[in-house]
Every structure is written in C-alpha cells, then in structure tokens.
Amino acid sequence: MRQLTMILSMLALAGCVAMAKVEKGERAIGDRLAVKIEGAWNQLDGPELGPAQTWTMEGLPIDQLLLYSGVKDGDLVHASGGDGKRKDFAFKANMQADEIVGMFEGMLTRDGSSFKLTRLEPSSFGGLSGFHFEYTLIRKVDNVVLTGVGWGAVSKGELFAMLYMAPRLAFFARHAADVERIAMSAKIRQSAQ
Template sequence: MTPRSIRRLAAAFVVLLAAGCAQVSHVQTGDVVLRDRLTVTVDKAWNQFESALGDNVPTWTQDGFTVDALRFYVGLADGELIAPTPSEPKGQQPLAFKAGMRPAQIVALFETYYSRGGSTFTLDNLSPAPFAGGDGFRFEFSSIRKHDEVTLRGIGWGAVRDGRLYVITYAAPRLSFFDRHRGSAEAIARSARITGKG
C-alpha cells in the first residue's frame, strides 16, 4: 500500500468520525454475545462501530473500519437482507437470504455487495469448512474498491442453521493490513458457536 493510499484511508476515517457517522465502543477480551444468538471468544480487544457502514451489521475493527473490518451477520431469517438496497441506481435487486440457498448462492450475495458502486470482486476460493459447531463453508476473495483503488483481501466463514444464516467476514487492504489481524479474526471465527434460537 502506498503512502498516498494510507493517507486516503486515514482521511476518510477522520471525516466519518467528524460527521458523527460512527459511534465507537470497545469489545473486551473473553466471550462476547452478538444479537443474542452467536457467541465468540475474543483474544484481544477490538473497537466496535455502530451503523458505521449504513447498516445494522456489527462491525469490529483494529485500525478503523475504512482499513480493516470484521463483520457479523447473525441469524438472518429467510428474506432478510445482508445489506440495505441503495436507492440509486434504480433497479438493484435486494440482497436477500433465502433459507434454501447453497453456499455458492450465499457467497454470490456478498459478491454483489462488495461490487456495488463499481468496485470489483474476485472469488479466490470456496470450500466446505466447519463453522459454529457444525458443517459450514469458507470463502476467500479479493476486491478493488473503486473510490480509492485499494486492493482488499477477505475471508468469510458461514453456515445455515435452522433456516438462518450466520456469516463472519474479515477484509482489509492486501498490503500491510490484512495479515496484521488475520490470525485474530480466524481465531474468533473458529470460536463461534450458536447460543440462541427462535
């Protein structure tokens, strides 16, 4: 990552904070319950941003959500959206989870999400993997954000249980930042267990 790209990321982070778009809370180590349904074990403190990306998805970060983002999609029911549908451009399809979706179809939702606004998305790998105490899937991807041309790397872990979707994603700039917190993100994903129903 070039110094210019780092300055862009930092500037965007400051602007969002100044505009009051992000409220920060601290996530301490130990067991953390998300949405009363998913429990993860945290090995080091993270920062949580409320509604930082214009949705209601819990988002954790170490260096700022414009840099690294660990996101938790918890217990989405049939028909629920992984992200709001933008008003522009017209005609965009809602990114709705359907209970009968296969892993490739679920990942396609995230591909569309990351591609919005002209960014690119490349699926590097999709394979079965244990998640949240049972069978699940794991995917790796690359993305180039249009607004700053930063190349991201990302990992996702997911499963459908009792017709509900559980996914954790981690993404950060490929150079410098991705590997810095990847180990912690993977440990959190490995620790995930579903603790609520209904």
C-alpha cells in the same frame, strides 16, 4: 463529484458513527451467535452500517470485520437498501454456499468495486457444517486491493456469517490469525434464549 460526495459522506459519518470498545472475552452477537476474542476490537454503529455488527482493528476504511447473526429469509445483508438505484442483496433460506458467497459478492460490489473469489471450501462455523471462502476486492473508491476471508453456516433457515477484509499489503496479514481464531471460536445456539 465523487470526491465531494466522499467528503460529505465522511463528514456525515464522522458525526453519526459511534465507536465502542469490545473487550476481550466471550462476546454475544445477537441472540444466537457468540465469539471469543483474545484482544480488544472497536465496534462501530451508525445508520450506514448493519445488519452485521461492524468491528475494526485499524479503523474504517482500513479493515472491517462483519458479523452476521441470524439473518432471516428475505433480509438484506447490507444497510441503505431499497433506493432502487442500486441492486439490493437479500438472504434466502434455501441458498447454497455458492449463492451465499454470490450474495456477499453482490453486496461488496454495489459501489462498482471488483470481487474475485479465490477459494470456496466446506468448513465448520459455529459448530455447524458450513463453508469458508477467500477473496480479493479492489475497492472502486480508492483502488485499494483488499484481501478478504469469510465463514458461514445456515441454521434453521437463518444465516450466520463472518467476513473480514483489509488491504492486502500489511494489514490483512497483521490480523488474519486473530480473525481465524475468532471464527473457530464461534458458537451458534440452536434457538434464541
């Protein structure tokens, strides 16, 4: 059944997911976050994606870069919530760093995948005091081991974050430095313009 679901889901996705090229340069993510990229990425858009902008270099499901801009108190950090079958994960404005990471962990393991935090440390993100974390994710659907990295900060009760994950062998190392440069380039505006 899982295979069938996957096939049907992939067919559905193939028809519904739009891909657009993200050119190098400074790119706005929502109203308050901007990042600078040195090479082109691909942005995906579809009903199963969001609220983060989903970018990929190699194509899904190989690697994905999730960019969250201004997630408000009570907002889910994943799409397809509210079916009651799987636990939903929402941001709360008073969350501390470990709780935000726990929220992302919950989001990434909704399908039964396994998450292991390997590092959580203070770090600036977007010019604000925030946090940086690293993790390993074993994807349930295909048993692939992914390495992941993330940054986050909360400004005026809104969450700004960036997560990147790719297969541990080859793909993560190929893009990790670019991803870190993107994170370091992030700027969070204090209010929407």
